[in-house]
Amino acid sequence: MLNTFRLKGSFKGGVHPSEFKELSKDIPFERLPYPKTVYIPLSQHAGKEAKPVITKGSVVKKGELLAESEGFISAPVHSPVTGTVTKISKTAHLSGTPKTVIEISVGESTDTSFMPPLNPQRATKEELLTRIKEAGIVGMGGAAFPMFVKLSPPPGKKIEKLIINAAECEPYLTRDYRLMLEYTDQLIGGIEILMKVTGVECVIGIEDNKPEAVKAIAAKLGSRSDISIKVLPVKYPQGAEKMLIYAVTGKKVPPGKLPVDVGVVMQNVGTAISVYKAVVEGQPQIECWVSVTGGGISSPRNLIVPIGTPVADILAYCGGLKPDAVKVVAGGPMMGNNLYDYTAPVMKATSGLLALTGSETTVDGTIACLRCGKCVEVCPVNLMPTRISQFSKLQRFEDAESAGILVCMECGCCAYECPANIPLVQWIRLGKKEVIRLKQQERKTA
Amino acid sequence: METVETVAANPVTFLTSTPHVHTKLSAQKAMWLVVASLLPPLVMGVVYFGLFQLVVVAAALAGAVITEATIKYFRKQKITVLDGSAVITGLLLGLILPPNFNPVFAFIGSVVAIGFGKEVFGGLGYNIFNPALVGRAFLQAAYPVAMTTWHKPAMAVDAVTSATPLSQFKFEAVASKGGIDLSSLFFGNVGGSIGETSAIAIIVGLVFLVAVKVLNWRVPLAMIAGMLVFSGIFWLVDPTKFAPPLHHLFMGGFMFGAVYMASDWVTSPVTNKGIWIYGFAISLIVVMIRLFGGLPEGVMYAILIMNGFVPLINRYTKPVIFGAEK
Numbered sequence A: 001m002l003n004t005f006r007l008k009g010s011f012k013g014g015v016h017p018s019e020f021k022e023l024s025k026d027i028p029f030e031r032l033p034y035p036k037t038v039y040i041p042l043s044q045h046a047g048k049e050a051k052p053v054i055t056k057g058s059v060v061k062k063g064e065l066l067a068e069s070e071g072f073i074s075a076p077v078h079s080p081v082t083g084t085v086t087k088i089s090k091t092a093h094l095s096g097t098p099k100t101v102i103e104i105s106v107g108e109s110t111d112t113s114f115m116p117p118l119n120p121q122r123a124t125k126e127e128l129l130t131r132i133k134e135a136g137i138v139g140m141g142g143a144a145f146p147m148f149v150k151l152s153p154p155p156g157k158k159i160e161k162l163i164i165n166a167a168e169c170e171p172y173l174t175r176d177y178r179l180m181l182e183y184t185d186q187l188i189g190g191i192e193i194l195m196k197v198t199g200v201e202c203v204i205g206i207e208d209n210k211p212e213a214v215k216a217i218a219a220k221l222g223s224r225s226d227i228s229i230k231v232l233p234v235k236y237p238q239g240a241e242k243m244l245i246y247a248v249t250g251k252k253v254p255p256g257k258l259p260v261d262v263g264v265v266m267q268n269v270g271t272a273i274s275v276y277k278a279v280v281e282g283q284p285q286i287e288c289w290v291s292v293t294g295g296g297i298s299s300p301r302n303l304i305v306p307i308g309t310p311v312a313d314i315l316a317y318c319g320g321l322k323p324d325a326v327k328v329v330a331g332g333p334m335m336g337n338n339l340y341d342y343t344a345p346v347m348k349a350t351s352g353l354l355a356l357t358g359s360e361t362t363v364d365g366t367i368a369c370l371r372c373g374k375c376v377e378v379c380p381v382n383l384m385p386t387r388i389s390q391f392s393k394l395q396r397f398e399d400a401e402s403a404g405i406l407v408c409m410e411c412g413c414c415a416y417e418c419p420a421n422i423p424l425v426q427w428i429r430l431g432k433k434e435v436i437r438l439k440q441q442e443r444k445t446a
Numbered sequence B: 001m002e003t004v005e006t007v008a009a010n011p012v013t014f015l016t017s018t019p020h021v022h023t024k025l026s027a028q029k030a031m032w033l034v035v036a037s038l039l040p041p042l043v044m045g046v047v048y049f050g051l052f053q054l055v056v057v058a059a060a061l062a063g064a065v066i067t068e069a070t071i072k073y074f075r076k077q078k079i080t081v082l083d084g085s086a087v088i089t090g091l092l093l094g095l096i097l098p099p100n101f102n103p104v105f106a107f108i109g110s111v112v113a114i115g116f117g118k119e120v121f122g123g124l125g126y127n128i129f130n131p132a133l134v135g136r137a138f139l140q141a142a143y144p145v146a147m148t149t150w151h152k153p154a155m156a157v158d159a160v161t162s163a164t165p166l167s168q169f170k171f172e173a174v175a176s177k178g179g180i181d182l183s184s185l186f187f188g189n190v191g192g193s194i195g196e197t198s199a200i201a202i203i204v205g206l207v208f209l210v211a212v213k214v215l216n217w218r219v220p221l222a223m224i225a226g227m228l229v230f231s232g233i234f235w236l237v238d239p240t241k242f243a244p245p246l247h248h249l250f251m252g253g254f255m256f257g258a259v260y261m262a263s264d265w266v267t268s269p270v271t272n273k274g275i276w277i278y279g280f281a282i283s284l285i286v287v288m289i290r291l292f293g294g295l296p297e298g299v300m301y302a303i304l305i306m307n308g309f310v311p312l313i314n315r316y317t318k319p320v321i322f323g324a325e326k
Helices: A002-008 A125-134 A175-182 A184-198 A211-221 A239-250 A269-281 A311-317 A374-378 A385-393 A397-402 A413-417 A425-444 B004-009 B027-037 B039-049 B052-074 B084-094 B103-117 B131-142 B165-171 B182-187 B199-211 B218-237 B246-249 B254-261 B272-292 B299-316
Strands: A029-032 A038-040 A065-067 A083-091 A099-106 A161-166 A203-205 A226-232 A264-268 A288-294 A303-307 A325-330 A338-339 A352-357
Touching: A029 A175, A038 A083, A065 A352, A125 A269, A161 A184, A161 A239, A161 A269, A175 A184, A175 A211, A175 A269, A175 A288, A184 A203, A184 A211, A184 A226, A184 A264, A184 A269, A203 A239, A211 A226, A211 A288, A226 A239, A239 A264, A269 A397, A288 A311, A303 A311, A311 A352, A311 B004, A338 A425, A338 B103, A374 A385, A374 A413, A385 A397, A385 A413, A397 A425, A397 B165, A413 A425, B027 B039, B027 B084, B027 B199, B039 B084, B039 B199, B052 B084, B052 B103, B084 B103, B084 B131, B084 B254, B103 B131, B131 B299, B165 B272, B182 B199, B182 B246, B199 B254, B218 B246, B218 B254, B218 B272, B246 B254, B254 B272, B254 B299, B272 B299
Parallel strands: A029 A303, A161 A203, A161 A264, A203 A226, A288 A352
Antiparallel strands: A038 A099, A083 A099, A288 A303, A325 A338, A325 A352
């Protein structure tokens, strides 16, 4: 039974937006020069924000701990530069809401303070896990979930399979593609470390629009059987956690459950490479790889960027915006955040910066729902987006909840497809927030 | 080269929620594609029944557009006739009227179609019943004689006169007298409404609409499959009394209804499972009316009846959430 699912290799629904990967797919990574100042957010991950261990005036080295993990779901933050802490204050954040950042004036010195390198073969499982935790590694696929937590399954749950998410199904983005080509050894090294920590075999899921990446990895893997590649049909959101798990294992993660409930741990390509760097080079997660692309950027690039670098520095390095750019997005065009303040710094999980022109992003005005059913057809988790967004609009939050609003992962297929241009995701997001708030309120009064 | 300061000081501020890209098929574009897809049936109607049919269709079109604009004006709403939906309603109604129909009646039909079929419910997107069919149902009641006076196709040499193939099967027992030539049904050289006699023209429209992804192909497919099954059963029971399934497919307004009427976004179910139920049910009702009802044709009523069931169908065909299957 499972095998028939596997042959299908894909989920029901989804959309096929124009990819536009050619804008940046053949441009190798280059290192962005250090900006004058970096702004390191304490909240770069899902969970509690980290707690600063330095104060204003502290002199820090590249790799030094700035803030420690606070609580179980949290991650420490390290300095990507050597310099002086000038301020700890609230400032612009990619999420759109100002958050606390540590401001560091970048100095002349190139001293580093990395952790001692470990030999992945000789280090114990516990040592490796501790290193991953201490290096502050969070998922670079988008949700920025602390990796240490994912690798520590709750009692009674067993990890059976490691899946590396190399689908990169968001249009435009070419970060993971370039990483697979340029960091193939580090990627496989990182996967080996993760396999040692989890004690299971690994499948790398790649969409079939990246044959060069498949070839590069397959060449390095040779005949080994503990790591395999699963080539997936191009379809957005193939890289969504639930969709990819289904494509690779044939198992469906039930609503409200985690991948570990079906025995899977999933990590992104960049995250695996960060693990390699943390273990073998002792470098904490202080850099991110960013595709700077879109029709509205002067010269598209793939960049290695110190976390905390303001968006403005990156855009300027790529020649600035073209006159016809109308929108700047952090992340992919389907799920990324619209930016209005370019002083906001990039973070560990930032995968791309897009500058989009009017013809790439504008739509006609919104009209009433025509009940064409396209949103229902494309929803990868089988919701009825038009119905749910309607409930949200009418403030019928209980109905929204029973219609499954919390199952929505905001992939955006529905709104992408909607001929009436209804901002379905926006309504759903609003409804979700309200449903969660009402639930918390209920819990408090109970 | 722009500096960091100039970039930071000049943010572009088109702000929206996600997603930031969108399919190029807007509702407005889809509407005009439907209008384009109606040209083959219109052309064939003119070819078979003469140029006057353009006047009939134009009257229906004018009735729809003027009514919508007027209602929007008095309700102080944006005039939306350019969205193409009123144009579609007018065209659809015009094409399902008998040839040489009184243009004044056609105009009145469109006033009812838009006024009582669409705008009373709140306008585009809110109507329960297919507006063009509401208009036709009104005309059927208001002008029953005009609505059942069928002119023979001008090009017809030996084809049927003043009766539609459906009424011949129903009232003249042609099934027992050698039946009707299938190819004239397919090409449309028979009596019937202006746009609905030529199956080939409708199929051209169907292929076009499926190719541009405006039409959910499941609607016509479900109806066609349903028609073949249900009419086939009766034909197998008594071929001397009932028309063969392919005749049923190409007779009357069935193909036109399947491609242009039942598939209307607003008045059909939103789930694909629901579409199958809806399509099969329409065909079942059509067969029942055609074979056992008092009228020779039942496509209009079948679709209107099933339009009424759409909310119920949507409710009971709600998809099971991913991972929540038992």
